[in-house]
Amino acid sequence: MISISTSGGIGGFGVAKTVEVSVETLPEPLREETCARLDAATLGRIKAVPVRGAADFVVYHIVIAEGGASRRFDLPETALPAATLDLIDELLAR
Amino acid sequence: MCECHRDPIHCIVPPHMLRVLELRGDPQRTEMARELLAQSCKMRDERATATPMLRTRGSASDFAAPAFAERSPARHLDRAIHDGGRKAALPGKLVRAEGAQPTGDADVDAAYDGAGAVYDFYFDTFGRDSIDGHGMPLVATVHHRRRYNNAFWNGTQMAYGDGDGKIFQTFIETSVIGHEMSHGVVQFSGGLTYQGQSGALNESFADVFGSMIRQFRENTDVYESDWLIGKGILGPEISGQALRSMKLPGTAYSDALLGQDPQPYHMDLYVNTTEDNGGVHINSGIPNHAFFLCCMLMGGKAWETPGQVWYRAMQQLNNPFASFNDWAVGTVQAALALYGVGSREVTAVRRAWKLVGISV
Numbered sequence: 001m002i003s004i005s006t007s008g009g010i011g012g013f014g015v016a017k018t019v020e021v022s023v024e025t026l027p028e029p030l031r032e033e034t035c036a037r038l039d040a041a042t043l044g045r046i047k048a049v050p051v052r053g054a055a056d057f058v059v060y061h062i063v064i065a066e067g068g069a070s071r072r073f074d075l076p077e078t079a080l081p082a083a084t085l086d087l088i089d090e091l092l093a094r
Numbered sequence: 095m096c097e098c099h100r101d102p103i104h105c106i107v108p109p110h111m112l113r114v115l116e117l118r119g120d121p122q123r124t125e126m127a128r129e130l131l132a133q134s135c136k137m138r139d140e141r142a143t144a145t146p147m148l149r150t151r152g153s154a155s156d157f158a159a160p161a162f163a164e165r166s167p168a169r170h171l172d173r174a175i176h177d178g179g180r181k182a183a184l185p186g187k188l189v190r191a192e193g194a195q196p197t198g199d200a201d202v203d204a205a206y207d208g209a210g211a212v213y214d215f216y217f218d219t220f221g222r223d224s225i226d227g228h229g230m231p232l233v234a235t236v237h238h239r240r241r242y243n244n245a246f247w248n249g250t251q252m253a254y255g256d257g258d259g260k261i262f263q264t265f266i267e268t269s270v271i272g273h274e275m276s277h278g279v280v281q282f283s284g285g286l287t288y289q290g291q292s293g294a295l296n297e298s299f300a301d302v303f304g305s306m307i308r309q310f311r312e313n314t315d316v317y318e319s320d321w322l323i324g325k326g327i328l329g330p331e332i333s334g335q336a337l338r339s340m341k342l343p344g345t346a347y348s349d350a351l352l353g354q355d356p357q358p359y360h361m362d363l364y365v366n367t368t369e370d371n372g373g374v375h376i377n378s379g380i381p382n383h384a385f386f387l388c389c390m391l392m393g394g395k396a397w398e399t400p401g402q403v404w405y406r407a408m409q410q411l412n413n414p415f416a417s418f419n420d421w422a423v424g425t426v427q428a429a430l431a432l433y434g435v436g437s438r439e440v441t442a443v444r445r446a447w448k449l450v451g452i453s454v
Contacts, residue, residue, distance in 0.1 A: 009244040010270070012370045054288070089239055
């Protein structure tokens with residue numbers, strides 16, 4: 001199970017709904033892409049390196065629950081690959 | 095004490111100096127400073143320019159941002175508006191370059207015109223040649239991502255979502271365009287770290303100048319303006335007028351989904367929070383309101399006197415970690431430099447800050 005919520009942005013508040021995704025129920029190839037891009041190892045390798053001058057960016061709070069354990073990742077959109085952001089948009093639209 | 099003949103940065107350097115180097119140094123020194131900081135403390139999110147300040151007048155404490163110290167009389171307006179195709183990759187496809195004809199895409203053309211209006215404002219009012227003061231191309235992406243409820247400055251360009259049509263209906267609005275581009279001006283003016291009070295000052299500068307740009311474009315004076323940031327961008331079913339109000343912080347919206355506008359207008363109401371990088375979009379209401387009050391006291395057009403004070407203060411701040419008090423002192427110093435001791439302008443600036451709970 002993956003949950004995605006947001007904070008920040010120009011309004012200073014997260015307006016996207018918190019989405020909970022049961023990965024097993026996703027259709028292919030969305031499931032495969034979700035497993036690849038939103039797994040703990042992949043997100044753990046993303047450095048939330050500050051981007052000089054950046055402002056009003058959204059921060060994504062991604063919680064991955066698996067095998068009774070959960071890990072949370074707080075990542076600014078400026079640190080996430082474009083393809084991951086597109087995937088998040090796809091999941092948020094479901 | 096450093097006894098070696100190496101670069102002194104490798105010797106005992108206090109954390110606050112390392113943090114400024116991390117913000118302003120060249121890539122090599124930035125990485126070095128980060129490594130040193132990581133050894134001794136937890137690094138927080140920081141935002142700043144890579145452009146160092148210039149010393150002026152030979153005094154140890156007199157600095158100015160290069161764009162202020164080296165004003166250019168030549169215009170270099172160079173707009174490049176891109177279509178993001180509702181994807182995340184930036185900048186997307188170039189659809190309107192400088193001098194090109196309107197495309198027929200309302201957002202593209204409005205972003206093009208808006209960027210031009212912001213450029214004209216900074217050039218005509220302050221002699222500033224683009225965001226960096228040296229003719230930096232104005233790169234913007236519209237239709238960024240899918241139903242994206244946001245706009246941002248990423249350090250090199252602006253990006254505007256379309257909104258989802260429910261919470262937000264657009265982000266192509268003059269004060270928003272001015273807000274995002276003014277974050278770039280902050281970046282190239284010494285910078286303000288995007289956290290806590292310095293982050294709130296960063297946000298406030300963007301709101302103040304975004305509001306002024308709208309007033310400039312509409313040719314309204316301080317008493318005619320509604321002082322709203324992002325007027326009309328909220329969705330049709332949202333109970334609210336705008337993102338923020340500089341005139342009445344805390345009243346821009348009151349909605350079942352968005353909640354109540356949380357902005358304070360006085361230091362007594364300062365919000366201590368870990369959300370939103372320490373409330374940078376929340377506590378910006380206090381310096382926003384100070385600027386509004388200053389305008390009410392001075393009258394006229396916002397960019398004629400108060401805007402000159404605020405702009406000069408930003409160009410000479412030289413403190414990426416400035417507190418509200420540091421900024422207030424800077425505005426008084428700017429007013430003294432521009433209008434002299436005992437002037438009504440200096441009195442107005444001091445009184446405005448006093449009214450929001452900051453004595454200078």
